Amino acid sequence: MARTTKTLRGKIRKSSYVSKRALRRSEILSTSAKLFSLKSYHDVTMEEVARKVGVSKGTIYLYFESKENLYLEILENAFDSLVSLIEVELAKEYAAPKKLLEVLKLIFSYYRKHTDVLRILSRDETHLIREHYEMTERWRKRGLQLYEKIIEKGIREGSFRATNSKLTALIIYALVRSITFYYTTKKKPGEVAEEVYSVIVNGILNPAKKTMTA
Amino acid sequence: MARTTKTLRGKIRKSSYVSKRALRRSEILSTSAKLFSLKSYHDVTMEEVARKVGVSKGTIYLYFESKENLYLEILENAFDSLVSLIEVELAKEYAAPKKLLEVLKLIFSYYRKHTDVLRILSRDETHLIREHYEMTERWRKRGLQLYEKIIEKGIREGSFRATNSKLTALIIYALVRSITFYYTTKKKPGEVAEEVYSVIVNGILNPAKKTMTA
Amino acid sequence: MARTTKTLRGKIRKSSYVSKRALRRSEILSTSAKLFSLKSYHDVTMEEVARKVGVSKGTIYLYFESKENLYLEILENAFDSLVSLIEVELAKEYAAPKKLLEVLKLIFSYYRKHTDVLRILSRDETHLIREHYEMTERWRKRGLQLYEKIIEKGIREGSFRATNSKLTALIIYALVRSITFYYTTKKKPGEVAEEVYSVIVNGILNPAKKTMTA
Amino acid sequence: MARTTKTLRGKIRKSSYVSKRALRRSEILSTSAKLFSLKSYHDVTMEEVARKVGVSKGTIYLYFESKENLYLEILENAFDSLVSLIEVELAKEYAAPKKLLEVLKLIFSYYRKHTDVLRILSRDETHLIREHYEMTERWRKRGLQLYEKIIEKGIREGSFRATNSKLTALIIYALVRSITFYYTTKKKPGEVAEEVYSVIVNGILNPAKKTMTA
DNA sequence: GATGAATGAGAGTTCATTCAT
DNA sequence: AATGAATGAACTCTCATTCAT
Numbered sequence: 001m002a003r004t005t006k007t008l009r010g011k012i013r014k015s016s017y018v019s020k021r022a023l024r025r026s027e028i029l030s031t032s033a034k035l036f037s038l039k040s041y042h043d044v045t046m047e048e049v050a051r052k053v054g055v056s057k058g059t060i061y062l063y064f065e066s067k068e069n070l071y072l073e074i075l076e077n078a079f080d081s082l083v084s085l086i087e088v089e090l091a092k093e094y095a096a097p098k099k100l101l102e103v104l105k106l107i108f109s110y111y112r113k114h115t116d117v118l119r120i121l122s123r124d125e126t127h128l129i130r131e132h133y134e135m136t137e138r139w140r141k142r143g144l145q146l147y148e149k150i151i152e153k154g155i156r157e158g159s160f161r162a163t164n165s166k167l168t169a170l171i172i173y174a175l176v177r178s179i180t181f182y183y184t185t186k187k188k189p190g191e192v193a194e195e196v197y198s199v200i201v202n203g204i205l206n207p208a209k210k211t212m213t214a
Numbered sequence: 215m216a217r218t219t220k221t222l223r224g225k226i227r228k229s230s231y232v233s234k235r236a237l238r239r240s241e242i243l244s245t246s247a248k249l250f251s252l253k254s255y256h257d258v259t260m261e262e263v264a265r266k267v268g269v270s271k272g273t274i275y276l277y278f279e280s281k282e283n284l285y286l287e288i289l290e291n292a293f294d295s296l297v298s299l300i301e302v303e304l305a306k307e308y309a310a311p312k313k314l315l316e317v318l319k320l321i322f323s324y325y326r327k328h329t330d331v332l333r334i335l336s337r338d339e340t341h342l343i344r345e346h347y348e349m350t351e352r353w354r355k356r357g358l359q360l361y362e363k364i365i366e367k368g369i370r371e372g373s374f375r376a377t378n379s380k381l382t383a384l385i386i387y388a389l390v391r392s393i394t395f396y397y398t399t400k401k402k403p404g405e406v407a408e409e410v411y412s413v414i415v416n417g418i419l420n421p422a423k424k425t426m427t428a
Numbered sequence: 429m430a431r432t433t434k435t436l437r438g439k440i441r442k443s444s445y446v447s448k449r450a451l452r453r454s455e456i457l458s459t460s461a462k463l464f465s466l467k468s469y470h471d472v473t474m475e476e477v478a479r480k481v482g483v484s485k486g487t488i489y490l491y492f493e494s495k496e497n498l499y500l501e502i503l504e505n506a507f508d509s510l511v512s513l514i515e516v517e518l519a520k521e522y523a524a525p526k527k528l529l530e531v532l533k534l535i536f537s538y539y540r541k542h543t544d545v546l547r548i549l550s551r552d553e554t555h556l557i558r559e560h561y562e563m564t565e566r567w568r569k570r571g572l573q574l575y576e577k578i579i580e581k582g583i584r585e586g587s588f589r590a591t592n593s594k595l596t597a598l599i600i601y602a603l604v605r606s607i608t609f610y611y612t613t614k615k616k617p618g619e620v621a622e623e624v625y626s627v628i629v630n631g632i633l634n635p636a637k638k639t640m641t642a
Numbered sequence: 643m644a645r646t647t648k649t650l651r652g653k654i655r656k657s658s659y660v661s662k663r664a665l666r667r668s669e670i671l672s673t674s675a676k677l678f679s680l681k682s683y684h685d686v687t688m689e690e691v692a693r694k695v696g697v698s699k700g701t702i703y704l705y706f707e708s709k710e711n712l713y714l715e716i717l718e719n720a721f722d723s724l725v726s727l728i729e730v731e732l733a734k735e736y737a738a739p740k741k742l743l744e745v746l747k748l749i750f751s752y753y754r755k756h757t758d759v760l761r762i763l764s765r766d767e768t769h770l771i772r773e774h775y776e777m778t779e780r781w782r783k784r785g786l787q788l789y790e791k792i793i794e795k796g797i798r799e800g801s802f803r804a805t806n807s808k809l810t811a812l813i814i815y816a817l818v819r820s821i822t823f824y825y826t827t828k829k830k831p832g833e834v835a836e837e838v839y840s841v842i843v844n845g846i847l848n849p850a851k852k853t854m855t856a
Numbered sequence: 857g858a859t860g861a862a863t864g865a866g867a868g869t870t871c872a873t874t875c876a877t
Numbered sequence: 878a879a880t881g882a883a884t885g886a887a888c889t890c891t892c893a894t895t896c897a898t
Contacts, residue, residue, distance in 0.1 A: 021857095042256035046893060056859045058895080067893065097419070123337075140396070151418065161420040167397065167409055168418055174392025175385045182354070183384055195381055203417030204365065204382055205311070206375040235882090260868060270884045272870080281868065449861090470684035474889065484863045489890065525847070551765075568824070579846065589848045595837055596846055598825055599817045606816025610782070611809065623809055631845030632793065632810055633739070634803040663878095688872060698880045700874080709872065863895075874884075 025063050028053050030116075033074045037119040041071060072131050078117040079139050082110055086146065096154030101197045103150070104176070108189035108196075111180040122177050140173070147172045160201075172200060239277050242267050244330070247288045251333040255285060286345055292331040293353050296324055300360065310368030315411045317364070318390070322403035322410075325394040336391050354387070361386045374415075386414060453491050456481050458544070461502045465547040469499060500559050506545040507567050510538055514574065524582030529625045531578070532604070536617035536624075539608040550605050568601070575600045588629075600628060667705050670695050672758075675716045679761040683713060714773055720759040721781050724752055728788065738796030743839045745792070746818070750831035750838075753822040764819050782815070789814045802843075814842060 031053045035044045046067055050057040064070040089106055090099070111118050121139065147169035154160030179196060187195075245267045249258045260281055264271045278284040303316050325332050335353065361383035368374030393410060401409075460477045474495055478485045492498040517534050518527070539546050549567065575597035582588030607624060615623075673695045677686045688709055692699040706712040731748055732741070753760050763781065789811035796802030821838060829837075 040254060040256065042254065045891085057893090058859055058861095059857080061894070062857070154418070159420055160418050161416075163413060163418055164409055167393070167406075168413055170393060170397055171389045171410070171413055174396075175388040178388025178391065179381070179384060182388075183381065192381075195378055196385070199377055199382055199385055199417070200413075201417045201419040202375075203413070203415045203419075204368070204374045204377055205415040205417075206373055238882090256867095259866085261866090269882095271868085272885065273883055275869070276882070452861090468682060468684065470682065470888095473887085475887095483861095485889090486864065486891080487862055490861070495889065582846070587848055588846045589844075591841055591846055592837055595821070595825065595834075596841055598820060599838070599841055602820030602824075603813045603816040606819065607809070607812055610816075611812055620809075623806055624813065627805055627810055627813055627842075627845070629845045629847040630803075631841070631843045631847075632796070632802050632805055633843040633845075634801055687870085699872090700880055700882095701878080703873070704878065859896105859898085861896090861898105863893100865892100867891075868889095870888075871886100872884100875880105875882090877880080877882105 021063075024055075024059075028055075028060060028063055028070070029074055029077065032070055033078075033120065034116045036071060036074060037116040068131070072135065074117060075121060075132065075135055075139075078114065078121050079135065081114075082107070082118075083142065085110060090146070090149075095159060096150050096157055097159050097201060099153070100147075100150050100172075100200070101193065103146070104193040104197055105190050107176055108180065108193045112189045115180075118180060122181060143173050144169045175200075235277075238269075242274060242277055242284070243288055243291070246284055247330045247334065250285060250288065251330040255281075282345070286349065288331060289335055289346065289349050292328060292335045293349065295328075296321070296332075297356065299324060304360070309373060310364050310371055311373050311415060313367070314361075314364050314386075314414070315407065317360070318407040318411055319404050321390055322394065322407045326403045329394075332394060336395060357387050358383045389414075449491075452483075456488060456491055456498070457502055457505065460498055461544045461548065464499060464502065465544040469495075496559070500563065502545060503549055503560065503563050506542060506549045507563065509542075510535070510546075511570065513538060518574070518577075523587060524578050524585055525587050525629060527581070528575075528578050528600075528628070529621065531574070532621040532625050533618050535604055536608065536621045540617045543608075546608060550609060571601050572597045603628075663705075666697075666701075670697075670702060670705055670712070671716055671719065674712055675720075675758045675762065678713060678716060679758040710773070714777065716759060717763060717774065717777050717781075720756065720763045721777065723756075724749070724760075725784065727752060732788070732791075737801060738792050738799055739801050739843060741795070742789075742792050742814075742842070743835065745788070746835040746839050747832050749818055750822065750835045754831045757822075760822060764823055785815050786811045817842075 028049065032044065032049045035049060035052065046057055046060055049070075050060050053060070060070070064073070085106055086103060089102055092099070092102070094102060121136075144166075148165050151160055151163070151165045151168050151172075155162050155165065175196065179192065183192065185192065242263065246258065246263045249263060249266065260271055260274055263284075264274050267274070274284070278287065299320055300317060303320050304313070306313070306316075308316065335350070358380075362379050365374055365377070365379045365382050369376050369379065389410065393406065397406065399406065456477065459481045460472065463472045463477060463480065474485055474488055477498075478488050481488070488498070492501065513534055514531060517530050520527070520530070522530065549564070572594075576593050579588055579591070579593045579596050579600075583590055583593065603624065607620065611620065613620065670691065674686065674691045677691060677694065688699055688702055691712075692702050695702070702712070706715065727748055728745060731744055734741070734744075736744060763778075786808075790807050793802055793805070793807045793810050797804055797807065817838065821834065825834065827834065
């Protein structure tokens with residue numbers, strides 16, 4: 001009996017310990033993510049992170065090898081969670097225009113909820129360290145490919161006209177990035193997505209005069 | 215005769231002296247601009263700037279009060295020269311669509327020539343110092359207003375349809391920014407401008423099916 | 429019992445921690461005070477202070493915000509402790525001459541024990557920083573007032589003749605300062621005080637001939 | 643004839659050059675003396691000296707080997723001119739009390755006219771450099787000896803009572819120093835000298851009660 | 857595991873001094 | 878003789894990281 005109890009307690013303790021550790025980790029991650037979203041990498045000090053988390057400086061190093069690693073893990077997490085969301089969406093059997101709209105909706109919603117982390121992700125602090133550079137490059141290429149595929153699918157389906165799909169993908173990527181950064185509005189993410197979608201697909205020209213400019 | 219020569223020489227010497235100093239200044243500006251475009255503000259050291267320019271650390275301080283000032287001057291120069299270029303274009307009596315196209319051409323050409331400086335300008339290293347923050351904010355607002363005015367003019371003229379002009383301006387601003395950043399191509403700036411223009415005004419939808427999505 | 433022990437140990441540890449920090453602080457204070465008493469402010473480097481204390485440069489900054497602050501704290505400490513000593517003496521109900529003698533004794537004793545710090549206090553390095561300037565000015569004015577009051581009290585009581593009390597105060601202030609600085613002797617501070625006192629009150633004239641010079 | 647003219651011209655030119663050089667030298671000396679009297683040695687920059695004199699930094703080095711030398715020469719000049727003045731006074735066949743009074747008058751007058759330089763001389767920035775230290779020490783010892791001799795003369799003559807002449811000399815030295823530093827008054831130097839003299843010789847005690855304290 | 861004291865390399869900046877012109 | 882551009886050593890201060898407790 002005693003042993004069982006002990007073992008159980010051990011397990012509980014261990015599992016509770018593990019979850020405590022996991023909790024601390026994510027606490028550090030989210031706290032520092034907020035800080036990194038407000039200032040540049042170099043302007044966030046480990047001292048500050050520790051103070052905000054409510055632990056000592058040394059403790060941070062029990063959970064993360066270095067400041068660099070902490071920073072990279074924030075990026076990785078953000079990157080992975082957004083990508084996996086989009087992956088699900090992409091798998092669905094929608095026509096290209098609807099697919100584009102749905103992805104936009106998804107992204108804008110996600111951004112609204114995870115502003116901190118994504119401000120960091122979107123920032124062009126690209127040359128901090130090689131790992132960071134590579135990660136953001138990977139992320140950007142991944143995003144571009146995603147849009148490119150949708151556009152090419154649309155062109156094949158006949159729903160999109162035959163534009164330069166690389167450039168168009170970049171355009172979409174860019175505006176998503178900037179709108180999440182700078183578009184301050186009370187509209188719901190879904191509405192924003194629709195507005196953006198409308199400009200992308202229809203352009204800004206007055207259809208009545210379209211013949212004049214094409 | 216001799217006197218004349220002397221006077222002339224005096225003038226030349228003086229002017230050559232002035233230009234020597236100016237030359238050094240711009241040498242430091244362009245060298246450090248290149249460095250700042252490759253790394254973040256904090257990752258560029260004055261030591262490095264000095265070494266790249268080929269002078270000693272102290273020399274930099276003969277030309278610039280501080281690292282901050284050096285950085286801000288790079289930004290200011292870039293900002294001012296681009297703005298004044300655009301201002302000239304805006305004054306012309308074009309219809310909105312042509313105006314938009316011309317401004318895009320102008321910007322892409324400018325970027326091609328001043329990549330270093332404009333990579334810095336476009337970066338979102340927004341929290342370095344108040345002056346920097348204010349300068350980039352000003353620059354962004356100025357750019358957004360510019361596009362917004364063109365779009366509103368177009369709407370009034372009937373050439374553009376009645377979109378959310380604020381959002382549309384942001385979209386244009388964003389894509390210009392990202393394309394100059396990430397669009398690596400051998401096309402001439404003018405061609406890029408036209409491609410971008412086409413996507414903006416016409417959208418990506420196949421006109422044959424346009425009725426379906428509006 | 430065990431609990432009591434634990435609690436006690438806890439308290440001891442905490443108090444021992446506090447005193448450790450306090451110890452380091454005062455170690456740094458006294459070491460740097462010695463250095464500052466030997467060289468001018470600018471000639472003492474933080475590197476040197478650290479080396480002499482036996483810690484690294486960074487450590488000094490864990491205890492003091494800046495070199496300036498370190499310096500000012502040395503001054504403030506010296507100033508405060510001497511002033512509070514004198515204050516006690518002044519409150520006593522002595523006649524002016526005895527009061528003067530007692531204050532002199534006090535000051536000379538104090539100086540003997542705290543030479544380092546008071547060499548700094550007495551130095552006329554008046555233009556370092558505004559805080560320093562203000563502090564030494566305050567200290568000087570405070571000292572002068574002190575003597576002035578004693579002298580005026582003496583004049584009122586009839587024990588001192590009616591001299592220019594401001595000038596006399598300055599004279600006393602000055603000689604105290606210089607004697608502590610330059611009078612190297614094996615005499616006890618009390619004896620020095622009495623010698624000085626004697627010169628001040630009686631002057632140096634031979635009483636037998638006093639009528640001749642007055 | 644031509645030769646003579648040439649020679650003459652050469653001489654004139656040379657002498658005019660020499661005096662020009664001498665003028666520059668003393669201009670630099672007096673300008674920097676003023677600066678050194680306002681700030682500490684380290685807080686006066688060669689840049690500042692040059693600017694105030696109205697020449698370039700390099701020029702200062704054509705007249706003085708180093709900052710240290712410039713500083714030392716200021717001290718030396720002040721020291722020498724005062725000492726030679728006093729020397730003359732001392733040679734006169736006065737009785738000790740009158741001698742003391744005359745020397746005090748001399749010193750206070752001199753200070754009034756050469757405040758800048760003597761503020762530097764009186765400052766206890768004693769450990770700048772060995773030369774400076776030695777010079778101020780020499781100066782102090784010289785001054786002390788001077789007073790000591792007068793006092794001992796007075797004691798021998800019977801005009802002064804038998805005090806500790808070393809201490810008394812120090813007292814006089816000290817108060818002279820501080821009064822010149824801190825005694826702000828509109829009185830003429832001669833009057834100040836007399837006031838000081840009176841306190842020194844008569845003390846501050848009320849003669850009516852003198853018997854009580856002796 | 858957690859702490860916080862300690863480290864020390866490296867940053868920006870200053871300034872006495874030198875030197876080509 | 879005079880300049881002023883250039884130097885570079887030395888300074889104060891910061892902060893990611895380590896380590897004894």
